[in-house]
Amino acid sequence: MTMEPKNVAVVGATGAVGTEMVQTLEQRNFPVKNLRLFASPNSEGKRMSFKGRDYVVEPLGEDSFEGVEIALFSAGSERSKKYGPIAARAGAVVIDNSSAFRMDPGVPLVVPEVNPHTVKNHKGIIANPNCSTIQMVVALYPLHKRARIKRIVVSTYQSVSGAGQKGINELNDQVRALYSFHSVVKKAFPHQIAFNCLPQIDVFAPDGYTNEELKMVNETRKIMEAPEILVSPTAVRVPVFHSHSESVNVEFESDLSPEEAKKIISGAPGCMLVDDPPNSVYPLALDAAGRDEVFVGRIRRDATVKHGLNLWIVSDNIRKGAALNAVQIAEILQ
Ligand SMILES: NC(=O)c1ccc[n+]([C@@H]2O[C@H](COP(=O)([O-])OP(=O)(O)OC[C@H]3O[C@@H](n4cnc5c(N)ncnc54)[C@H](OP(=O)(O)O)[C@@H]3O)[C@@H](O)[C@H]2O)c1
Secondary structure (H helix, E strand, C coil): CCCCCEEEEEECCCCHHHHHHHHHHHHCCCCEEEEEEEECHHHCCCEEEECCEEEEEEECCCCCCCCCCEEEECCCHHHHHHHHHHHHHCCCEEEECCCCCCCCCCCCECCCCCCHHHHHHCCCEEECCCHHHHHHHHHHHHHHHHHCEEEEEEEEEECHHHHCHHHHHHHHHHHHHHHCCCCCCCCCCCCCCCCCCECCCCCECCCCCEHHHHHHHHHHHHHCCCCCCEEEEEEEECCCCCCEEEEEEEEECCCCCHHHHHHHHHHCCCEEECCEHHHCECCCHHHHCCCCCEEEEEEEEECCCCCEEEEEEEECCCHHHHHHHHHHHHHHHC
16 A cells, blocks of 8 residues: 655654654655654754755744644653644644653554554544553563463663653763763753662652653553553663663463463564573663664563563664654554
């Protein structure tokens, strides 16, 4: 099926996700008729390249969406809440990377490998899930279909690019400062991130979990259409530039051997099995950076429960965790 060229806008085009979004549209040869790039007034006039042509970044405004058919939003929740409905009213389908609309019952929350059928229910806005949730459900959904998941215990090791360009800059600056005996400046994270691990991503809710952890609970259930699944999360920021890693313990309703799980993952859409521990072969953040796949390895039985497995899941948070997933949704819309 040939895809009809569309007028596309990227909102937050200069950010970590927005930059990747423009590259992903180009790499996947998405049929773009006209491209508009929006960011804050600070970026007005900046030039970005798409398919060998220079495009000028424009400041975002209420009149930005005339004629736009697909609006890819990656400029934070506040901008999504304000401009998302404006873009939808102007006739665009909004694909939003922020958390603004994810849990709205009228907004599909889509991972194309898991629930592509929900795209058609949109009323102008489609939400892209949280990055750590996307990679987890891409790997777990095919296992869930075979043996039904009862409970997930997940600990994440999330890269600084999850906090956007300012997170990348902060790790860079702190490492340089420490090696040149300067003092460390903290802005993007609550503590020094260089050579450290922070068990806090986003703010704490009254129950002691962070918002990032609660997203993994609620979004997993919505995407997998399985409100009964229990999710116990701990989200940790680590001094890695790209890719999130996750240690995932899963309890199933029926038996699933590690061998069968490996076979299922090998054939699952969007997944790649990397699992040869005796030769020190397993998914690594450095190897996943810049790649599309969700990498899965260290699949082994958890002998402490009746039907349990442990897995190690790694993916590029900016790519499958954000830009690629959004562009895949746009492809379904075609
Ligand atoms: N990073 C990830 O792994 C990831 C994954 C999934 C979802 N997300 C979500 O994607 C969104 C963007 O994240 P990011 O990591 O790309 O952040 P980022 O690097 O900080 O980029 C933010 C973008 O928003 C723009 N922006 C800021 N204020 C604006 C305003 N008033 N009007 C218009 N544009 C404005 C910025 O423009 P300027 O350059 O002009 O300031 C920049 O283009 C967030 O909602 C985030 O939660 C991020």
